[in-house]
Amino acid sequence: xxxxxxxxxxxxxxxxxxxxxxxxxxxxxxxxxxxxxxxxxxxxxxxxxxxxxxxxxxxxxxxxxxxxxxxxxxxxxxxxxxxxxxxxxxxxxxxxxxxxxxx
Amino acid sequence: xxxxxxxxxxxxxxxxxxxxxxxxxxxxxxxxxxxxxxxxxxxxxxxxxxxxxxxxxxxxxxxxxxxxxxxxxxxxxxxxxxxxxxxxxxxxxxxxxxxxxxxxxxxxxxxxxxxxxxxxxxxxxxxxxxxxxxxxxxxxxxxxxxxxxxxxxxxxxxxxxxxxxxxxxxxxxxxxxxxxxxxxxxxxxxxxxxxxxxxxxxxxxxxxxxxxxxxxxxxxxxxxxxxxxxxxxxxxxxxxxxxxxxxxxxxxxxxxxxxxxxxxxxxxxxxxxxxxxxxxxxxxxxxxxxxxxxxxxxxxxxxxxxxxxxxxxxxxxxxxxxxxxxxxxxxxxxxxxxxxxxxxxxxxxxxxxxxxxxxxxxxxxxxxxxxxxxxxxxxxxxxxxxxxxxxxxxxxxxxx
Numbered sequence: 435x436x437x438x439x440x441x442x443x444x445x446x447x448x449x450x451x452x453x454x455x456x457x458x459x460x461x462x463x464x465x466x467x468x469x470x471x472x473x474x475x476x477x478x479x480x481x482x483x484x485x486x487x488x489x490x491x492x493x494x495x496x497x498x499x500x501x502x503x504x505x506x507x508x509x510x511x512x513x514x515x516x517x518x519x520x521x522x523x524x525x526x527x528x529x530x531x532x533x534x535x536x537x
Numbered sequence: 538x539x540x541x542x543x544x545x546x547x548x549x550x551x552x553x554x555x556x557x558x559x560x561x562x563x564x565x566x567x568x569x570x571x572x573x574x575x576x577x578x579x580x581x582x583x584x585x586x587x588x589x590x591x592x593x594x595x596x597x598x599x600x601x602x603x604x605x606x607x608x609x610x611x612x613x614x615x616x617x618x619x620x621x622x623x624x625x626x627x628x629x630x631x632x633x634x635x636x637x638x639x640x641x642x643x644x645x646x647x648x649x650x651x652x653x654x655x656x657x658x659x660x661x662x663x664x665x666x667x668x669x670x671x672x673x674x675x676x677x678x679x680x681x682x683x684x685x686x687x688x689x690x691x692x693x694x695x696x697x698x699x700x701x702x703x704x705x706x707x708x709x710x711x712x713x714x715x716x717x718x719x720x721x722x723x724x725x726x727x728x729x730x731x732x733x734x735x736x737x738x739x740x741x742x743x744x745x746x747x748x749x750x751x752x753x754x755x756x757x758x759x760x761x762x763x764x765x766x767x768x769x770x771x772x773x774x775x776x777x778x779x780x781x782x783x784x785x786x787x788x789x790x791x792x793x794x795x796x797x798x799x800x801x802x803x804x805x806x807x808x809x810x811x812x813x814x815x816x817x818x819x820x821x822x823x824x825x826x827x828x829x830x831x832x833x834x835x836x837x838x839x840x841x842x843x844x845x846x847x848x849x850x851x852x853x854x855x856x857x858x859x860x861x862x863x864x865x866x867x868x869x870x871x872x873x874x875x876x877x878x879x880x881x882x883x884x885x886x887x888x889x890x891x892x893x894x895x896x897x898x899x900x901x902x903x904x905x906x907x908x909x910x911x912x913x914x915x916x917x918x919x920x921x922x923x924x925x926x927x928x929x930x931x932x933x934x935x936x937x
Contacts, residue, residue: 441802442864449860525700526693529729530675533722 553642554604557611557809558597560585564814566618568650568688570672571679572711572751574742574825575617584622585814589835591633593816598637600839610638613670614647621653624661631665646670648709650680652688654695662704669706670735671696675723677715679751696730707777708734712761714751720761724768724778733777736762738897740880755896762897763904770908784872784898788905789924791871798870801859801878803852807843809879818842820851821879822858855879862893868902 524532563584564575573579585593601608612634614627634643647662648670662669671692674680678687699706710716710723727734738758742748766781776782790796801808803820811819816835823829829851832842842848855878862877863869876898 441800441805445856445860445864448856449864523731524729526696526730527690529726530689530693532729533675533726536722536725 553607553609554806555609555611555808556601556806557613559613559615559809559811561812561814562614562616562619562622564617565621566616566650567621567653567683568618569681569683569685570650571681572713572739572742572748574740576742576747577744579617583814585816587626587629587633589816590630591637592836593812593834594633594637596834596838598639598641601638601641607642609642609644611644611646614645614666616648618650618653619647620649620651620658624657624665627661627665644668648672650688651692651695651699652682654698659698659702659704662699663702667705669699669704671699671706671708672711673708673734674710674713674716675726676719677713677751679711679713679715696732706732708732709737710734712736712738712753712758713748714753714757717753717757717761720764721768724765724772727776727778728768728772728774731774731776733779735779736765736781755894759897759900759904762901766901766905766908770912780898781901784901785905785924787871788868788902788909791868799873800870801855801873801875803855803878820848820855822855823851858893862895866895866899868899872898872902 564578564581565584566573566575566579569576569579597610601610631645634645644667645665646668647666649672651669651671651673672680673689673692673696675689678689680688680692682688696706708727712720716723739748739751739753762781765778766785769776769778769781769785791798807820809821811821811824812834813819813825813830816833817830818832818834819825819830829847831848831851832845834842858877859874863872863874866872877893877895
């Protein structure tokens with residue numbers, strides 16, 4: 435990753451300016467973001483104003499999130515076992531009949 | 538529906554910049570699909586007038602003609618059901634478009650439920666549009682006519698008519714609890730007809746509890762996409778399946794020598810814009826949110842709209858989400874950050890401790906990397922060369 439790019443620098447600065455308490459990825463910035471490009475004041479005001487609205491988002495539990503990354507998530511996925519489909523292209527109606535027979 | 542994230546790359550080749558405008562030509566629809574985010578407006582016959590569209594083209598064409606680099610403007614004609622409008626209406630629209638975009642490459646796609654297809658419309662699709670996206674869930678029966686009956690059999694018949702007429706088309710399958718468990722059959726269906734498709738997880742509806750009973754979690758979507766990836770790897774069919782094959786391509790590109798990372802930098806260039814029926818512009822994450830429209834393209838030149846406070850607010854929101862989730866992601870650069878930037882509150886289980894977690898795309902990258910590593914261990918190097926023929930012409934296969 436080219437960390438020298440201006441865009442990445444601006445994101446790093448923005449991340450540093452946004453406290454960990456932000457919700458839903460929208461800044462509840464207590465300080466103006468230090469983006470490489472100057473921000474209008476309205477942006478910061480807006481970001482602060484949406485906090486309550488976004489607080490309605492239901493956070494997931496840590497347990498559920500950790501499961502997403504757990505090894506078991508992927509080892510559960512097995513190579514496909516379905517029968518080999520017909521090699522010739524079917525009509526949509528015939529294809530629908532075919533996949534219903536796979537059930 | 539919206540184009541995939543990988544279509545929002547800025548300079549995909551030859552120095553041409555892509556920008557996609559999703560045009561809500563009218564909300565009028567002959568269906569009443571249970572999950573439609575336009576549901577309250579589906580009986581509204583109001584549509585953009587030719588005069589309004591001409592002003593929109595003047596404002597857009599004027600902006601892109603003034604750019605120093607080459608631009609391709611992609612118009613996705615959307616509704617409602619856009620094919621309820623008469624073919625002569627579109628021919629007038631395209632005449633105005635040719636007048637205003639003289640030196641700019643323009644592509645026109647239409648997203649249709651494909652239930653209203655006559656010979657005149659087939660001729661329109663073949664001669665005036667560059668591609669057709671067909672909405673087809675294969676299973677679930679959530680796409681209903683006004684009488685509440687499933688519409689799919691008619692769509693399947695009409696897909697055959699499109700194919701017989703030589704009209705290029707792909708499909709979009711909305712992933713819900715109703716068809717989640719049949720993801721392999723969905724893959725087999727498209728494999729059998731040789732059609733590329735996009736898997737679009739159900740997202741925010743038009744009103745509270747609209748999706749109750751068939752909503753999907755981020756983890757469920759991730760598992761489904763990983764399954765589709767495995768099916769694709771095992772299949773000989775040359776299908777483009779968004780977002781799976783997009784992410785495979787992005788991952789393989791990121792491993793290539795001399796690869797330059799790509800970032801979704803909205804300050805440099807907006808690459809996807811929603812135009813509502815009344816002319817209001819929105820970014821994807823902010824669509825229809827009161828007060829978040831950047832301005833009205835029927836009344837205001839694009840250059841002026843792009844300087845509006847609302848647009849800057851929208852950009853800042855997208856950047857804040859990327860700063861939160863993407864900077865700590867090992868795949869940032871291969872992925873340009875679009876999924877997090879423009880998909881606000883997609884799934885309830887992707888907000889953790891107040892932080893956006895990119896469960897689906899990051900998880901899929903991780904899965905794909907594992908599968909490619911396994912393949913390299915088994916078959917040796919050269920994975921890119923082996924997969925390239927299956928990925929190279931994907932753009933041409935899925936004009937939706």
